[in-house]
Amino acid sequence: MQKKFLSQYEEMLLKNLKCSSSDSDNIPDHVLVEYMKKSNLSSMEGFYQEILDFERNGIDNSEKPVGFFCNIVPEEIMLACSLRPVRLCCEDYGCGSKGEEIVPGDICPVIKSICGKFYSNTYDNLEVVVIPGTCDPKAKLAEILSPVKQVYFLDIGRNSEYLGNVDVWEKKYTQFFQFLKETFHCNAGRRQLLSACKLTNARTEIFRSIYQLRAEQPDSINVFDYYIMMYAGFFMKVEKWNALAGKVYRQAKQIHKFVDKPRVLLAGTPVIFPNFKIIDVMEESGLKMAADLQCISFGRFYNPVLIDEETEAGILRALTLKDIAGSMCPCMLNLEKLVNLMIDTVNQYKLDGIIYYNLRLCQVFELQTALIRQILKEKGIPFLSIKTDLGKEDTGQLKTRMEAFREMIESRKV
Amino acid sequence: MLKAGIDMGSVMVKCVIVNGETIIAKSAARNGPMPEIIADTVLQQALKNAEIDFSLIEKIVCTGYGRYIFTKAHATVTEISAAAKASFLLSGKQRCLVIDIGGQDTKIIEVDHNGEVVDFLMNDKCAAGTGRFLEMMAGVLGTDLHGFGTLSLKAERPVTINATCSVFAESEVISLLAHNEKKDNIAAGLLNAIAGRISTMLNHFQSQIPVFFCGGPAEIPGLKQAIEKISGRNIRIFDNPGFVVAYGAALCVFPQIEPI
Numbered sequence: 001m002q003k004k005f006l007s008q009y010e011e012m013l014l015k016n017l018k019c020s021s022s023d024s025d026n027i028p029d030h031v032l033v034e035y036m037k038k039s040n041l042s043s044m045e046g047f048y049q050e051i052l053d054f055e056r057n058g059i060d061n062s063e064k065p066v067g068f069f070c071n072i073v074p075e076e077i078m079l080a081c082s083l084r085p086v087r088l089c090c091e092d093y094g095c096g097s098k099g100e101e102i103v104p105g106d107i108c109p110v111i112k113s114i115c116g117k118f119y120s121n122t123y124d125n126l127e128v129v130v131i132p133g134t135c136d137p138k139a140k141l142a143e144i145l146s147p148v149k150q151v152y153f154l155d156i157g158r159n160s161e162y163l164g165n166v167d168v169w170e171k172k173y174t175q176f177f178q179f180l181k182e183t184f185h186c187n188a189g190r191r192q193l194l195s196a197c198k199l200t201n202a203r204t205e206i207f208r209s210i211y212q213l214r215a216e217q218p219d220s221i222n223v224f225d226y227y228i229m230m231y232a233g234f235f236m237k238v239e240k241w242n243a244l245a246g247k248v249y250r251q252a253k254q255i256h257k258f259v260d261k262p263r264v265l266l267a268g269t270p271v272i273f274p275n276f277k278i279i280d281v282m283e284e285s286g287l288k289m290a291a292d293l294q295c296i297s298f299g300r301f302y303n304p305v306l307i308d309e310e311t312e313a314g315i316l317r318a319l320t321l322k323d324i325a326g327s328m329c330p331c332m333l334n335l336e337k338l339v340n341l342m343i344d345t346v347n348q349y350k351l352d353g354i355i356y357y358n359l360r361l362c363q364v365f366e367l368q369t370a371l372i373r374q375i376l377k378e379k380g381i382p383f384l385s386i387k388t389d390l391g392k393e394d395t396g397q398l399k400t401r402m403e404a405f406r407e408m409i410e411s412r413k414v
Numbered sequence: 415m416l417k418a419g420i421d422m423g424s425v426m427v428k429c430v431i432v433n434g435e436t437i438i439a440k441s442a443a444r445n446g447p448m449p450e451i452i453a454d455t456v457l458q459q460a461l462k463n464a465e466i467d468f469s470l471i472e473k474i475v476c477t478g479y480g481r482y483i484f485t486k487a488h489a490t491v492t493e494i495s496a497a498a499k500a501s502f503l504l505s506g507k508q509r510c511l512v513i514d515i516g517g518q519d520t521k522i523i524e525v526d527h528n529g530e531v532v533d534f535l536m537n538d539k540c541a542a543g544t545g546r547f548l549e550m551m552a553g554v555l556g557t558d559l560h561g562f563g564t565l566s567l568k569a570e571r572p573v574t575i576n577a578t579c580s581v582f583a584e585s586e587v588i589s590l591l592a593h594n595e596k597k598d599n600i601a602a603g604l605l606n607a608i609a610g611r612i613s614t615m616l617n618h619f620q621s622q623i624p625v626f627f628c629g630g631p632a633e634i635p636g637l638k639q640a641i642e643k644i645s646g647r648n649i650r651i652f653d654n655p656g657f658v659v660a661y662g663a664a665l666c667v668f669p670q671i672e673p674i
Contacts, residue, residue: 037504184572328550334645360538370618373618377533383533386536387538397479397518397536400479400492400493400494400519400536401494401536402494402530403492404493404495405535407491407492407494407531408494408495408530408531408532408534411495411530411531412530
C-alpha cells in the first residue's frame with residue numbers, strides 16, 4: 001500500500017516538476033541590463049555577462065555541475081573532486097509563483113522559487129543536488145526533489161557549538177567526500193582538498209578587500225554591483241570569479257566617492273538576484289548599504305579555511321569550523337553571537353544603523369527580530385526591521401519606512 | 415512665516431496652513447484617481463478659509479504615501495517624522511508615544527524629550543487594523559466609521575473576531591450577520607480585534623511613556639477606550655486628529671528634507 005502511494009506520489013511530482021521546457025523562467029535580460037546601467041565600473045561587465053550566459057545556457061554538462069544549497073555544504077570538497085559547485089538558492093517572484101503549483105503558497109519563498117526553478121528545467125544538467133538539513137523546509141525539499149534528481153542529504157545538527165559537535169560534523173563531511181568520490185569516480189584526497197582551500201582562501205582575501213572598501217566608501221562599488229558579484233559567485237568558476245573580482249577591486253579603489261548619506265548594516269535574509277527590492281528601496285530612500293551580515297556574502301566569503309593539521313581529516317575539520325561553526329544562518333547561529341557581531345560591525349565601520357531584512361515566512365529569522373530589536377535599542381543603535389516577500393506591491397510602504405529611518409538617523413546627527 | 419502642510423493619505427488628503435506654530439486654516443477631501451488635482455483643490459480651499467493668497471505661502475511640505483505626487487510642494491517628509499514633529503509640540507514637548515492610524519498602515523512612533531524619533535513600528539504588508547479595514551467593515555455593517563463606533567458602544571456581548579486578514583474578516587462578519595448576531599456586538603468585536611493588534615505593537619515600548627493618538631480613525635467612538643482596556647495604558651487623542659500629520663509636515667524644517 002505504502003509502495004503504491006509512493007509511486008503515485010513520485011509520478012505526480014515528476015509530472016509537476018518536469019513540465020514542458022517552453023515554460024522557461026529564466027530571468028529576463030532587461031532586468032539585468034537595468035542594474036548594469038547603474039554601474040560605474042567597466043570591470044563589472046564580466047560579471048553581468050557571466051549571469052546573462054548562465055541564465056541563457058546554464059552550465060555545460062561536461063563541467064560536472066553539482067547543485068547545492070546553503071554555506072554548510074562545503075564547496076571545497078566538490079572542487080577537490082573536480083566538480084563545478086552551483087549554488088541553487090533562489091529568490092525569484094516568477095519562479096516562486098510557479099513553485100506554488102508544487103508546494104503551498106504560504107511557505108518559505110526560497111523553497112517555492114527553487115521548486116519553480118526545477119519546474120522550468122533550468123537545472124536539467126545537474127547530476128546531483130546536495131541539500132543540507134539546515135532548516136525544516138530544506139529537509140523536506142530533499143524529499144520533494146528526490147524523484148527528479150539524485151539528492152544527497154547532508155544531515156547536520158543545528159547547533160553551531162564547535163567543540164561539542166566537531167566530531168559529528170567531520171564524520172558527515174567525510175561521508176560526503178566519499179559519496180562524491182564514488183559517484184564521480186575520482187581519487188581526490190588531501191592534495192586536492194588543499195588546492196581547493198587555497199582557491200577559496202584567495203577568494204576570501206579579495207572579498208575582504210572589497211568588503212572593507214565598501215564599508216568605508218559604499219559607492220566605490222555600488223550595492224547592486226556588490227550583490228551581482230555575490231550572485232555570479234553562485235555558479236562561476238572560483239578562479240574566474242577571483243580574477244574578475246580582483247579587477248573590480250582595483251578599479252573601484254581608484255574611485256573616491258564621499259557619501260554624505262547614512263551608512264547602514266544590512267542583516268537578516270540574503271539578497272539574491274533578481275530580488276533586489278530591498279536594496280532598490282534603500283538606495284531610493286537615501287540609505288547606503290555599507291556592510292552586510294548575510295549568508296550569501298559575508299557568511300560565505302569572509303572567513304578563510306584555517307588548517308591546523310594538513311591531513312585529510314584535519315582539512316575536513318577546518319572546513320567544518322568555517323562552514324558550520326561560522327554559519328550565519330539563524331538556525332545555527334546563537335542569537336548572542338549574532339547581536340555581538342552586529343554591534344562590532346557597526347562600531348568597527350562607524351555605521352549609522354542596522355536594517356534587519358526578514359523575508360516573510362522564514363520563521364527563524366522572524367523569531368529573533370523582537371529580541372534583537374530590544375537589545376540594539378538598549379545599546380542606542382538605530383534599528384529597523386523590514387518584513388516583506390518577493391512581490392513588489394509593498395514598495396511604497398517600504399519606502400516610507402526606510403525614508404523615516406533615514407530621517408531619524410539624520411535628525412540624531414543634527 | 416506662512417507654511418502649508420499637505421498630507422496625501424491613501425483615503426483622505428488634508429491641508430493645514432500655519433503661521434509660525436499656529437494653525438490658521440485647514441481643509442480636507444477624499445482622495446481619488448487624480449490625487450494631484452485633489453491636493454491642489456484642498457490647498458486652494460485652505461487658502462480660501464484663511465483668506466490669503468497663494469503667493470504668501472513661503473513653503474509647502476508634502477507628506478503621506480502620495481508625497482511625491484504634488485509638484486507644487488517644495489519638500490517632502492515621511493508621515494512618521496511629520497507625526498512626531500506635531501505630536502511633540504501638541505503634547506507639550508514631552509517624551510511620548512504616538513499611535514497613528516492611517517488609511518493603509520498603522521504606526522507607533524516613539525518621540526524622545528528632544529522631539530526626535532527614536533523608534534517606530536508599522537504594521538506589515540497587511541491591511542488589518544488600518545483605516546481602510548475599518549471602512550470596509552463599517553460598509554459590511556451598513557454604516558460609516560462614526561456609526562460603526564457608535565454601534566460598538568451599545569454592545570452587550572462583543573463577539574470574538576478570529577480572522578486577522580481583511581478579506582477573511584469580512585467573510586467572518588458576513589457569516590456572523592447570517593447567524594443573526596447583533597451588529598453592535600460585531601462592531602465591538604472588530605474594534606477589539608484592532609485594539610488587540612495595536613496593543614501588541616504598543617507592548618514593544620516602555621509602559622510609562624505617555625501615549626497620544628492621531629489619524630482620522632482616532633475619532634471613531636470606542637476605539638480609544640478599546641485600546642486603553644486591552645493595553646492598560648491611558649491614551650489621549652489630539653484635537654482634530656486627522657490633521658495632525660499635515661500640521662507636522664507644515665512645521666518640518668529639518669535640514670534633511672530634500673527638494674522634489
